[in-house]
Amino acid sequence: MPSRVVPSDSFRANPTNHHKFLDLSSVKELPESHAWTSQNNDYPFSGGGAADGSSETVPIVDLNSGNATELIGHACKTWGVFQVVNHGIPNNLLEEIEAAGSSLFSLPMHQKLRAARAADGVSGYGVARISSFFSKRMWSEGFTIVGSPLENARKIWPDDYNKFCQTIEDYEKEMKKLAGRLMWLMLGSLGITKEEEEVKWADPKEESESGSGCAAALQMNSYPACPDPDRAMGLAAHTDSTILTVLHQSNISGLQVLREGGNRWVTVEPHPGALVVHVGDLMHILSNGSYPSVLHRAVVNRTRHRLSVAYLYGPPPGVKISPLSKLVDQYNPPMYRPVTWSEYLGTKAKHFDKALTSVRLCAPRVGFVDTNDHSSVRVG
Numbered sequence: 001m002p003s004r005v006v007p008s009d010s011f012r013a014n015p016t017n018h019h020k021f022l023d024l025s026s027v028k029e030l031p032e033s034h035a036w037t038s039q040n041n042d043y044p045f046s047g048g049g050a051a052d053g054s055s056e057t058v059p060i061v062d063l064n065s066g067n068a069t070e071l072i073g074h075a076c077k078t079w080g081v082f083q084v085v086n087h088g089i090p091n092n093l094l095e096e097i098e099a100a101g102s103s104l105f106s107l108p109m110h111q112k113l114r115a116a117r118a119a120d121g122v123s124g125y126g127v128a129r130i131s132s133f134f135s136k137r138m139w140s141e142g143f144t145i146v147g148s149p150l151e152n153a154r155k156i157w158p159d160d161y162n163k164f165c166q167t168i169e170d171y172e173k174e175m176k177k178l179a180g181r182l183m184w185l186m187l188g189s190l191g192i193t194k195e196e197e198e199v200k201w202a203d204p205k206e207e208s209e210s211g212s213g214c215a216a217a218l219q220m221n222s223y224p225a226c227p228d229p230d231r232a233m234g235l236a237a238h239t240d241s242t243i244l245t246v247l248h249q250s251n252i253s254g255l256q257v258l259r260e261g262g263n264r265w266v267t268v269e270p271h272p273g274a275l276v277v278h279v280g281d282l283m284h285i286l287s288n289g290s291y292p293s294v295l296h297r298a299v300v301n302r303t304r305h306r307l308s309v310a311y312l313y314g315p316p317p318g319v320k321i322s323p324l325s326k327l328v329d330q331y332n333p334p335m336y337r338p339v340t341w342s343e344y345l346g347t348k349a350k351h352f353d354k355a356l357t358s359v360r361l362c363a364p365r366v367g368f369v370d371t372n373d374h375s376s377v378r379v380g
């Protein structure tokens with residue numbers, strides 16, 4: 001996002017990098033600090049796709065299909081997640097971003113730490129921001145990019161940062177187009193058109209005039225092979241604080257989503273060339289709760305190093321997001337109060353899984369499954 005940089009204050013969180021860094025790829029036995037037990041809110045590690053004989057899988061949507069809008073609407077309503085094919089992102093760009101991630105994460109720890117994310121910072125190398133909410137540590141490392149990757153890339157590779165930066169910029173440019181298109185497909189499936197005044201912020205035409213426009217963060221995640229994967233957690237369950245997220249996962253499985261109804265983890269199997277799309281909390285709000293943001297996590301495995309790259313897409317940081325007025329009437333009152341993306345990221349950093357509830361105005365209607373109230377979720 002060379003010209004439209006998000007004020008990085010919007011993304012600041014509570015300090016999360018207070019842990020000592022451990023080079024996970026050299027650890028031979030799972031340390032207690034990384035061993036999750038039934039006391040941790042995300043246990044047991046059951047589920048995981050069709051292993052139980054059921055064949056329910058995350059929907060795959062062909063963006064070239066004539067009824068992509070309807071398919072996306074249905075997937076958002078029933079799953080909060082889907083995979084897309086024929087998305088227009090060239091395969092070699094997906095290969096390049098994966099190679100960029102591999103070359104970064106395979107560096108020696110001291111070199112990665114040159115770009116360590118500051119305690120109150122946003123961009124850089126470190127543990128997941130949500131780490132501070134858990135007593136056990138996750139089996140992963142991350143690299144977050146907001147705005148230009150230049151400053152951090154330079155710290156890591158003083159003479160050799162160009163290729164990495166070029167790949168990131170190419171990838172962000174393509175992702176921005178795709179995420180915008182997916183957002184409009186989702187809005188379209190809710191009956192919202194570009195004429196609507198209240199979504200003017202989402203119109204790319206407005207962007208060139210006002211210089212604002214939708215913003216994003218890029219998150220690279222690395223999950224080294226793990227000596228005791230059944231007791232480790234790659235990335236703990238969370239929803240994304242976005243409108244939507246476009247995720248590229250390497251061809252190793254690990255991503256799991258909680259099936260609506262709240263009692264089964266389903267593995268999102270890597271599909272060659274496909275990208276995963278998550279409904280985020282802000283789309284949940286815009287849709288007045290009808291498109292639930294998907295609870296997801298990443299598990300790890302014993303032998304293969306896994307990589308993922310998430311494009312976290314949101315509105316211009318200062319625009320108030322609230323349930324779309326077309327979806328609200330006397331029988332369907334607004335379920336959430338207006339909130340800006342900046343404000344919401346701050347709320348998430350403070351309240352984590354209670355963030356959405358903290359901006360809620362009224363209790364869900366009777367019979368409405370609140371897939372976002374996970375306080376009582378127990379999976380097993």
Ligand SMILES: C=C1C[C@]23C[C@H]1CC[C@H]2[C@@]12CCC[C@@](C)(C(=O)O1)[C@H]2[C@@H]3C(=O)O
Binds near residue numbers: 241
């Ligand atoms: C734009 C975003 C969205 C953030 C915060 C900020 C930058 C980094 C994102 C992530 C990426 C990894 C999972 C998550 C839960 C995390 O720990 O950092 C995300 C979080 C959110 O979706 O809340």
Ligand SMILES: O=C(O)CCC(=O)C(=O)O
Binds near residue numbers: 297
């Ligand atoms: O690695 C994955 O599959 C999930 C990553 C993720 O959820 C995120 O970066 O927000």
Ligand SMILES: [Fe+2]
Binds near residue numbers: 238239240296310
């Ligand atoms: Fe996520």
